[in-house]
Amino acid sequence: QQPVQSPQAVILREGEDAVINCSSSKALYSVHWYRQKHGEAPVFLMILLKGGEQKGHEKISASFNEKKQQSSLYLTASQLSYSGTYFCGTSRDNAGNMLTFGGGTRLMVKP
Amino acid sequence: GAVVSQHPSRVICKSGTSVKIECRSLDFQATTMFWYRQFPKQSLMLMATSNEGSKATYEQGVEKDKFLINHASLTLSTLTVTSAHPEDSSFYICSARVQGNSPLHFGNGTRLTVT
Numbered sequence: 001q002q003p004v005q006s007p008q009a010v011i012l013r014e015g016e017d018a019v020i021n022c023s024s025s026k027a028l029y030s031v032h033w034y035r036q037k038h039g040e041a042p043v044f045l046m047i048l049l050k051g052g053e054q055k056g057h058e059k060i061s062a063s064f065n066e067k068k069q070q071s072s073l074y075l076t077a078s079q080l081s082y083s084g085t086y087f088c089g090t091s092r093d094n095a096g097n098m099l100t101f102g103g104g105t106r107l108m109v110k111p
Numbered sequence: 112g113a114v115v116s117q118h119p120s121r122v123i124c125k126s127g128t129s130v131k132i133e134c135r136s137l138d139f140q141a142t143t144m145f146w147y148r149q150f151p152k153q154s155l156m157l158m159a160t161s162n163e164g165s166k167a168t169y170e171q172g173v174e175k176d177k178f179l180i181n182h183a184s185l186t187l188s189t190l191t192v193t194s195a196h197p198e199d200s201s202f203y204i205c206s207a208r209v210q211g212n213s214p215l216h217f218g219n220g221t222r223l224t225v226t
Contacts, residue, residue: 002154040219041115044215047214089155098168098170099157101154101155
């Protein structure tokens with residue numbers, strides 16, 4: 001079953017922050033986050049495993065609340081290069097199989 | 112590192128013909144490859160999971176006999192769209208990973224147009 005992402009779209013000014021949420025009605029073993037720019041392949045951002053961990057990379061970080069079956073992606077001090085569609089992917093087993101993606105969140109960062 | 116090559120990038124075929132799409136991991140061995148279909152401005156819809164040396168696991172609603180997947184080696188998986196119809200026109204994208212819960216590395220996709 002496909003995870004649900006929110007919001008579907010967001011427009012930011014450069015330097016502003018954003019949060020993208022990903023939730024599932026089923027137990028999650030891991031959550032992946034990817035960014036896809038128009039006409040390009042999705043690019044890996046991070047993976048969070050069961051255990052409620054939070055990972056970060058420069059100004060992009062994410063959390064995983066397994067009790068709530070939710071993950072959030074935090075974009076701080078957004079840059080123009082952050083524009084794209086963000087997808088969360090969730091796996092239905094602890095081997096990371098059957099990875100299904102949410103509907104995506106379109107992020108546009110304006111100067 | 113971790114480059115996945117997908118070929119062809121674009122293909123136009125006539126209704127009723129078959130089309131083969133290749134997905135290769137260039138600098139790593141991929142135990143698992145995934146095949147997705149993506150409609151314009153929509154998400155990646157998982158079609159099947161392909162493990163090297165074994166039969167692919169198809170998602171519900173995906174016709175096994177229409178979308179033939181072969182994962183003959185640790186660096187190559189192929190998707191063959193058999194007896195293609197216009198409704199099969201779409202963007203097909205593969206991804207590969209080294210092992211469970213490692214990052215997916217995506218190919219650049221194949222735009223299939225069936226006339």
